Amino acid sequence: MNPQLVHYLVLSAVLFSIGFAGAVTRRNAIVVLIGIELMLNAANLNFIAFWRFGAHPEALTGVMFVLFSIAIAAAEAAVGLALIIAIHRQRHTTQVDQMDSLKG
Amino acid sequence: MNALDQIFVTIQHWLAGLAPAAVQPLVSMLLIIGGLMGVFGGCFALTTIIERKTLGRMQNRFGPNRVGPFGLLQPMADGLKMLTKEDIVPFSADHILHFLAPVALTVPVWLAFSVLPFGRNMYAIDLDCGILFFFAIGSTSELAIFLAGWSSQNKYSLVGAMRAIAQMISYEVPLVLASVPVLIAASSLSLPAIVHAQSGFALGWVPRWNVFTPWGIAGFALFMIAASAESNRCPFDLPEGESELIAGYLTEYSGFKYALFFLGEYLGLFAVTGLGVTLFLGGWQAPATWLEWIPSWGWFALKFGALIFLFIWVRATLPRLRLNQLLNFAWKFLVPLAVVNLVVAVAWWQSSVWQFPGALEVRWLLGTVLLAVPYVWLGRAWNDVESAPRHYRYAE
Amino acid sequence: MSNPRPATIVMLNEIAFYLTAALVLIFAIAAMTLPRLVHCAVCAAGAFASLALIYLELDAEFVAFAQLLVYVGAIAILIVFAILLTNLQEADPQVRRASRSWVVGVAVAAILLAALGLPIITTPLLQRAAPAATAAPVRDIGEKLMTTYVLPLEMIGVLLTSALLGAVVIAMREEPEVKTKVTRPTTPALERQEELTPR
Numbered sequence: 244m245n246p247q248l249v250h251y252l253v254l255s256a257v258l259f260s261i262g263f264a265g266a267v268t269r270r271n272a273i274v275v276l277i278g279i280e281l282m283l284n285a286a287n288l289n290f291i292a293f294w295r296f297g298a299h300p301e302a303l304t305g306v307m308f309v310l311f312s313i314a315i316a317a318a319e320a321a322v323g324l325a326l327i328i329a330i331h332r333q334r335h336t337t338q339v340d341q342m343d344s345l346k347g
Numbered sequence: 348m349n350a351l352d353q354i355f356v357t358i359q360h361w362l363a364g365l366a367p368a369a370v371q372p373l374v375s376m377l378l379i380i381g382g383l384m385g386v387f388g389g390c391f392a393l394t395t396i397i398e399r400k401t402l403g404r405m406q407n408r409f410g411p412n413r414v415g416p417f418g419l420l421q422p423m424a425d426g427l428k429m430l431t432k433e434d435i436v437p438f439s440a441d442h443i444l445h446f447l448a449p450v451a452l453t454v455p456v457w458l459a460f461s462v463l464p465f466g467r468n469m470y471a472i473d474l475d476c477g478i479l480f481f482f483a484i485g486s487t488s489e490l491a492i493f494l495a496g497w498s499s500q501n502k503y504s505l506v507g508a509m510r511a512i513a514q515m516i517s518y519e520v521p522l523v524l525a526s527v528p529v530l531i532a533a534s535s536l537s538l539p540a541i542v543h544a545q546s547g548f549a550l551g552w553v554p555r556w557n558v559f560t561p562w563g564i565a566g567f568a569l570f571m572i573a574a575s576a577e578s579n580r581c582p583f584d585l586p587e588g589e590s591e592l593i594a595g596y597l598t599e600y601s602g603f604k605y606a607l608f609f610l611g612e613y614l615g616l617f618a619v620t621g622l623g624v625t626l627f628l629g630g631w632q633a634p635a636t637w638l639e640w641i642p643s644w645g646w647f648a649l650k651f652g653a654l655i656f657l658f659i660w661v662r663a664t665l666p667r668l669r670l671n672q673l674l675n676f677a678w679k680f681l682v683p684l685a686v687v688n689l690v691v692a693v694a695w696w697q698s699s700v701w702q703f704p705g706a707l708e709v710r711w712l713l714g715t716v717l718l719a720v721p722y723v724w725l726g727r728a729w730n731d732v733e734s735a736p737r738h739y740r741y742a743e
Numbered sequence: 744m745s746n747p748r749p750a751t752i753v754m755l756n757e758i759a760f761y762l763t764a765a766l767v768l769i770f771a772i773a774a775m776t777l778p779r780l781v782h783c784a785v786c787a788a789g790a791f792a793s794l795a796l797i798y799l800e801l802d803a804e805f806v807a808f809a810q811l812l813v814y815v816g817a818i819a820i821l822i823v824f825a826i827l828l829t830n831l832q833e834a835d836p837q838v839r840r841a842s843r844s845w846v847v848g849v850a851v852a853a854i855l856l857a858a859l860g861l862p863i864i865t866t867p868l869l870q871r872a873a874p875a876a877t878a879a880p881v882r883d884i885g886e887k888l889m890t891t892y893v894l895p896l897e898m899i900g901v902l903l904t905s906a907l908l909g910a911v912v913i914a915m916r917e918e919p920e921v922k923t924k925v926t927r928p929t930t931p932a933l934e935r936q937e938e939l940t941p942r
Contacts, residue, residue: 245753246760248869251801254764256859258771264852265775268845273780273825277787280818281771284794287810295801300877303884307892309806310884313813314899318906320818324825325910331829332916369751444785476805476881483808486816490788493823497781509827512820519816536881 251292259285270338272327276320283316352642355382356468379471383460391613392422398659405663407742432602437499440599444498449600449607451491455484456611459618464539466631466644477538478530481622482523485577488615489515492586495608496596507595510670511579511586517677518576518583522619524685525569528562528692529626538622542630550707556629561714562692567627569685571657574623576677578616581662585670616658617651624650679729687721759800766793780826788819802877805884 262281269275287309294305331337350357359382363375396411396419403410411418436445462477464470474480489512496508530536533544547555557563576583586595597608624630628650631643641649668676691714698710770790774783791814798807841848863869888896 245756252863253860256856260852260856261771261775263855264849268841268848274783277774291798291801291803295877303879303887306803306806306879311895311899313809317813317818318903320821321910322906324821325914327825328828328914337829476808479808483811486812489820
């Protein structure tokens with residue numbers, strides 16, 4: 244049977260949980276950022292699946308949302324990585340449990 | 348001459364018809380893939396020898412002339428050498444990534460050939476957003492270069508890879524911006540549609556190719572410059588500059604993997620040249636109706652060959668740019684000019700409704716002035732050093 | 744009434760979906776568990792590329808190529824550059840890569856998966872047939888961007904510009920400012936003269 248909406252939604256849920264697990268568990272800030280990007284991608288997949296199997300595909304709402312989401316994810320990755328580089332310059336570490344004081 | 352024009356399409360349909368009906372689309376696609384790989388593989392071999400001979404003649408020496416008549420069998424000798432060389436991998440290198448890097452570079456480049464129209468009805472896929480596919484595939488090769496540089500665990504490789512990525516990212520912006528006016532003119536992103544939008548003749552004898560407009564000339568020049576930077580060709584071949592960085596990210600590769608990198612680089616050059624022909628030079632169309640006895644794929648090949656010769660000529664003529672000169676050139680000169688080009692293209696299209704006598708001359712004058720003023724101004728603004736008059740010395 | 748697809752096409756569709764879904768999940772798990780950072784980044788890029796394949800299966804061509812161009816061609820490169828600029832020395836075996844309470848994190852993720860997945864599988868709302876193949880022609884996307892969605896488009900432009908400027912400012916190396924204040928005994932007349940002469 245052709246893959247249905249349910250299949251894509253389950254895939255999106257699993258991808259989201261994997262990204263979440265990594266973002267919450269790993270100590271390196273860059274891996275946390277990769278996990279966040281995976282979560283965003285899972286949400287995008289959800290939107291496209293609902294667009295494809297939904298009631299009014301000609302309104303292109305899902306596609307529009309995902310295009311803007313991709314652009315915003317790019318901006319967020321740029322700023323997040325710049326922050327990680329700046330913190331590394333100060334503290335000489337990228338481990339998140341060592342960035343635990345607001346000073347500096 | 349319609350039969351000769353469509354001869355490849357006819358052969359493909361006939362061969363696919365020999366297969367059972369269920370697998371006909373698959374066989375048809377495999378035939379196209381095989382044909383493309385054969386033609387462009389042969390083109391790669393031919394280009395290596397033509398480049399070396401042409402460079403040699405321009406530098407007042409013979410190129411390779413030992414193997415075969417006029418050295419034409421040199422690619423065979425090169426291929427044999429590459430295949431039989433020992434494949435040395437450094438001990439501390441990351442073996443999986445070291446192996447994957449040449450593959451990751453070459454496979455996307457082969458994919459890029461699938462959207463180019465090589466002749467009338469001769470394209471593998473007509474995607475609705477063909478040009479976006481092309482640029483998306485081109486941007487994945489940067490990651491492969493990083494893999495090559497990092498997995499060698501060699502400082503020269505890493506620095507070379509970072510420079511190469513910086514160069515390729517910087518020149519992607521003018522490349523895409525220079526092709527946007529073409530998309531506006533054709534109002535489509537699909538490459539066969541762009542070729543069709545350049546059909547017909549203006550003033551009775553001038554073909555409506557995009558290069559025969561003020562924004563087309565500037566766009567073509569920008570596209571060609573950005574294309575030679577994207578393929579790491581001289582004068583932008585800092586990543587492979589032997590005098591600076593040994594061989595940059597290619598340092599730790601030998602034998603067949605080096606041949607794959609070489610192949611990937613030349614194939615990237617072919618793909619982006621094919622795109623330039625499609626976008627600006629009218630694709631497979633003949634420049635005049637009485638020349639249409641040369642088949643459409645023949646015209647594509649002629650234009651393609653002319654552009655490749657132009658690239659080789661530029662390589663023989665210009666010295667290499669330094670990294671800061673290269674990056675400044677991209678961001679401070681090419682990107683503003685590409686944006687100005689976009690404005691000029693929109694002005695050209697909006698003013699195409701002008702019908703008063705002399706309208707065409709006025710539009711050309713407007714376009715040329717609007718392009719020439721920023722060009723001269725930007726060129727002078729970024730010049731820190733007043734250069735002394737040059738004295739050339741020629742060999743006697 | 745959609746005509747019944749031939750069995751081979753349906754089987755190929757199924758194989759394609761399961762293959763690409765497996766690729767995405769394997770790359771994602773690898774990206775979150777591998778010890779060396781560069782391998783994590785490369786596997787993340789692989790996950791993004793496999794997701795682009797899934798978008799192609801869902802007939803969203805423009806989104807698939809935009810995902811390749813932005814995620815693989817820009818975000819993965821950004822991540823790789825950030826790794827190079829911060830972690831050039833190799834991972835030291837003493838450094839743990841997961842926090843001490845990683846079991847709790849994985850358990851919470853599993854609960855999240857159950858909370859998301861069970862309703863999806865059991866709801867009757869989603870048992871609907873797929874509509875006939877939809878297309879998202881680029882022309883329609885462009886029209887919508889310029890008419891209905893023009894405000895978000897302009898805001899994205901502003902957002903990207905400010906994000907770019909912000910990232911450059913944050914990551915820029917600050918020059919240490921060496922300001923020496925020279926103090927000399929002065930009279931008001933001398934001070935006025937000093938103000939007037941350009942330095």
